[in-house]
Amino acid sequence: MGKKPIDRFIRAWAVALYNADFNQVDISKELKISRCCVQNAIKKFKNHGHYNDTKRSGHPKKVTGYDIRYLKKLVHGNGRVSAGKITSELNISFPKPVSVVTVRRKMLRFKASVSKKTKARRLQRRQQREILNHLLGNYDTSESDDEINVGRNDYNQSPECESRTLSLNTTSCLPLHELMNYENDEFDNVHSFNDHLLDIDNGTPLFNGSLITVKKAVRQLCSFFTDFNINKRTAVHLLRIIKTLLPKPNRLPTSWKAIMKVLGHVSTSRTTFLCSSCFHRCEKGRYGSKLCQNERCSLKNRTMKTIDIVELVHLDIRSQIQAILVRNQLLLNRKDLYPMTDVCFGEYYQSQSSTTTNRITLIVHTDGAPLVKLSKQSIWSCFASLVELPPPARDYHKNTVILSLWTSKVKPDPDTFLHETIEELKLLINNGTSIFINGQEYEITLRTQYFVSDLPAKALFCKTMNFNGYSACSEYCSTGEWSAENNIVVYPFTRNNLTPRTHSAYLDAAKEAQKDQLRERP
Numbered sequence: 241m242g243k244k245p246i247d248r249f250i251r252a253w254a255v256a257l258y259n260a261d262f263n264q265v266d267i268s269k270e271l272k273i274s275r276c277c278v279q280n281a282i283k284k285f286k287n288h289g290h291y292n293d294t295k296r297s298g299h300p301k302k303v304t305g306y307d308i309r310y311l312k313k314l315v316h317g318n319g320r321v322s323a324g325k326i327t328s329e330l331n332i333s334f335p336k337p338v339s340v341v342t343v344r345r346k347m348l349r350f351k352a353s354v355s356k357k358t359k360a361r362r363l364q365r366r367q368q369r370e371i372l373n374h375l376l377g378n379y380d381t382s383e384s385d386d387e388i389n390v391g392r393n394d395y396n397q398s399p400e401c402e403s404r405t406l407s408l409n410t411t412s413c414l415p416l417h418e419l420m421n422y423e424n425d426e427f428d429n430v431h432s433f434n435d436h437l438l439d440i441d442n443g444t445p446l447f448n449g450s451l452i453t454v455k456k457a458v459r460q461l462c463s464f465f466t467d468f469n470i471n472k473r474t475a476v477h478l479l480r481i482i483k484t485l486l487p488k489p490n491r492l493p494t495s496w497k498a499i500m501k502v503l504g505h506v507s508t509s510r511t512t513f514l515c516s517s518c519f520h521r522c523e524k525g526r527y528g529s530k531l532c533q534n535e536r537c538s539l540k541n542r543t544m545k546t547i548d549i550v551e552l553v554h555l556d557i558r559s560q561i562q563a564i565l566v567r568n569q570l571l572l573n574r575k576d577l578y579p580m581t582d583v584c585f586g587e588y589y590q591s592q593s594s595t596t597t598n599r600i601t602l603i604v605h606t607d608g609a610p611l612v613k614l615s616k617q618s619i620w621s622c623f624a625s626l627v628e629l630p631p632p633a634r635d636y637h638k639n640t641v642i643l644s645l646w647t648s649k650v651k652p653d654p655d656t657f658l659h660e661t662i663e664e665l666k667l668l669i670n671n672g673t674s675i676f677i678n679g680q681e682y683e684i685t686l687r688t689q690y691f692v693s694d695l696p697a698k699a700l701f702c703k704t705m706n707f708n709g710y711s712a713c714s715e716y717c718s719t720g721e722w723s724a725e726n727n728i729v730v731y732p733f734t735r736n737n738l739t740p741r742t743h744s745a746y747l748d749a750a751k752e753a754q755k756d757q758l759r760e761r762p
């Protein structure tokens with residue numbers, strides 16, 4: 241302490257001169273620094289290979305060891321407690337009082353360590369991507385996890401292009417994707433027909449005598465809306481004003497539906513509004529208000545607030561699968577990318593592989609906790625992953641099929657939540673479907689395998705007892721015992737009843753439960 245460090249450039253000079261066979265005294269005279277400094281600079285360069293200042297011991301630490309851990313706990317426990325509050329809490333237990341500044345500095349450092357973790361995770365993801373790139377032979381898959389529509393756009397722009405056909409490794413055990421020898425005829429509702437309709441629309445001027453077409457105008461406006469993150473309501477309002485400014489008559493669309501039509505987008509989701517107290521579908525009243533018309537409902541014929549409404553969204557499964565496959569076509573049929581422990585090599589999956597057509601197998605998964613939790617509304621979700629994609633690509637956020645979403649203040653009712661999804665899956669499974677990749681049609685056999693969820697979700701979706709109830713085991717008829725001492729239901733090994741549950745017994749139990757419920761509520 242107390243010594244003034246010399247500049248790193250001077251140190252570098254000193255080392256350079258030393259290497260050019262000057263002696264230390266000459267160097268010290270030349271650079272006007274002490275000989276000791278020259279010696280130190282040379283020593284430092286020899287030991288560390290740089291000319292920078294070495295770390296100094298600094299001010300003795302105010303908060304150390306266990307206290308840091310305690311502080312960390314305080315910070316992590318309630319993320320939004322102010323530094324002042326934490327300081328006063330710390331000073332109760334600390335022998336020497338610390339200042340707010342110290343606490344604030346420590347807190348910042350913890351935050352930095354958290355971001356370090358995020359950085360490490362990001363790096364890991366990038367490495368995974370690079371490995372994939374390498375495997376795929378430098379083909380560009382470097383898009384980030386959030387970009388969703390890359391493949392879909394490609395597909396829309398060049399449906400006729402056949403630049404890349406899928407590799408046709410016919411391995412016995414793996415999903416094989418066979419090309420169908422099939423040419424589109426006039427009965428196929430492939431794009432050409434729609435495009436033709438849109439082309440007419442394309443040419444229509446915004447108003448008579450205008451050089452700008454409706455489509456161009458709408459596209460320009462929409463890109464402005466997305467660039468400046470303008471919400472739907474404001475956008476529609478703005479469109480209405482613009483419409484009044486334009487010469488009449490004009491063809492500027494002012495509703496969201498009409499805009500989608502002009503741009504040629506087909507909505508791939510259906511939204512239903514339900515009453516949150518009886519789960520009946522809401523009727524639309526005047527001015528977009530929603531009414532429950534169920535005779536026995538407590539909210540009957542009242543204008544419902546947003547928090548009384550359940551917003552249930554079903555997304556189109558086929559188009560999502562198509563988009564995912566188009567995007568990941570280079571990963572299909574690659575036996576080498578699957579780990580030996582994967583579902584693909586499992587007994588059940590193998591036993592189902594007798595069919596000759598292309599297979600798509602969905603793993604349906606959900607979570608008992610809501611995806612997004614707000615004070616007034618939460619979002620629950622039901623997702624599916626494709627077995628035919630190798631991990632880790634299978635679990636990428638963008639490669640997940642979203643089956644349905646439930647936005648409400650109340651927990652989803654599984655019957656209502658999954659009804660439409662199940663019907664659509666059944667339809668796809670029974671009738672099969674086909675998807676288009678690079679303008680080629682592939683026939684698809686769809687199946688589902690597994691329903692993955694945590695225990696609360698399992699209880700919710702299967703309508704069974706939760707894990708902490710009596711008779712909670714879904715495999716065997718064991719019943720639990722109440723342990724008063726631990727305040728919990730326990731299942732002692734010695735008294736296990738290992739009679740397997742059967743489907744009919746399951747249904748009987750359900751009926752009994754229903755009867756009990758009716759008796760309770762006369």
Ligand SMILES: [Zn+2]
Binds near residue numbers: 517520534537539
């Ligand atoms: Zn109702």
Ligand SMILES: [Zn+2]
Binds near residue numbers: 714715716
């Ligand atoms: Zn069990």
